Amino acid sequence: MNSLIIYIIIIYINYIGDPKQLIHPTDSQGNFCGSGNFLDRPFVYFFDWTQCVKAFNIPVNVLKGRPFVCPTTQVCVRQCPNKTSYYTFENYFANRVCTYDVNATDNDNEKLVNDGKCAPYIIASKPLFGRCIPKQIQSLTNGIIQVR
Numbered sequence: 001m002n003s004l005i006i007y008i009i010i011i012y013i014n015y016i017g018d019p020k021q022l023i024h025p026t027d028s029q030g031n032f033c034g035s036g037n038f039l040d041r042p043f044v045y046f047f048d049w050t051q052c053v054k055a056f057n058i059p060v061n062v063l064k065g066r067p068f069v070c071p072t073t074q075v076c077v078r079q080c081p082n083k084t085s086y087y088t089f090e091n092y093f094a095n096r097v098c099t100y101d102v103n104a105t106d107n108d109n110e111k112l113v114n115d116g117k118c119a120p121y122i123i124a125s126k127p128l129f130g131r132c133i134p135k136q137i138q139s140l141t142n143g144i145i146q147v148r
Contacts, residue, residue: 025130026074033076033130041076045097045132047119048072073116075099080125080132087113087120095122 024032025044034042046052052070077097085092087109096109098118112118125132 025076027076028074031076038076041078043077043080043127043130043132044074045077045080045119045125046070046072046074047097047116049123049134073099073119077132080127081122082124083122084124085122087118092122097122 024034024042026032027038027044031038033044049072051072075097081095081097083091083095085095087096092109093107096112096118098112099116102112102117106112109118113120123134125134127133
């Protein structure tokens with residue numbers, strides 16, 4: 001079993017071409033979170049986790065030439081969000097996650113979401129290997145690891 005995991009990691013490294021991506025996640029623009037201009041933003045946040053779940057249909061994605069890729073906007077963040085919110089909720093503005101070109105004072109959340117500049121919903125997350133993983137998924141993962 002361990003050799004299978006190592007084999008999958010080797011294939012993944014060869015596919016992505018840069019082993020640094022295993023240590024430092026990248027945003028949608030290819031920037032490494034936690035290094036260079038993004039040294040103060042060590043985590044990556046995925047705008048739409050439903051797209052990530054669909055992307056785990058690996059056989060289909062391999063045929064499309066993009067295995068293991070989550071096809072949603074990804075941005076480097078200073079910390080993973082600790083509250084869940086939706087863009088129409090009052091607490092959204094304080095917790096929103098947006099692309100780098102959004103001004104912090106811009107409060108037209110509906111337009112920003114419709115333009116794809118801000119995540120439509122924020123999920124309370126915890127970092128796992130530099131990626132903001134929803135707390136529910138991380139709890140499930142930790143449970144599986146502890147059982148082994």
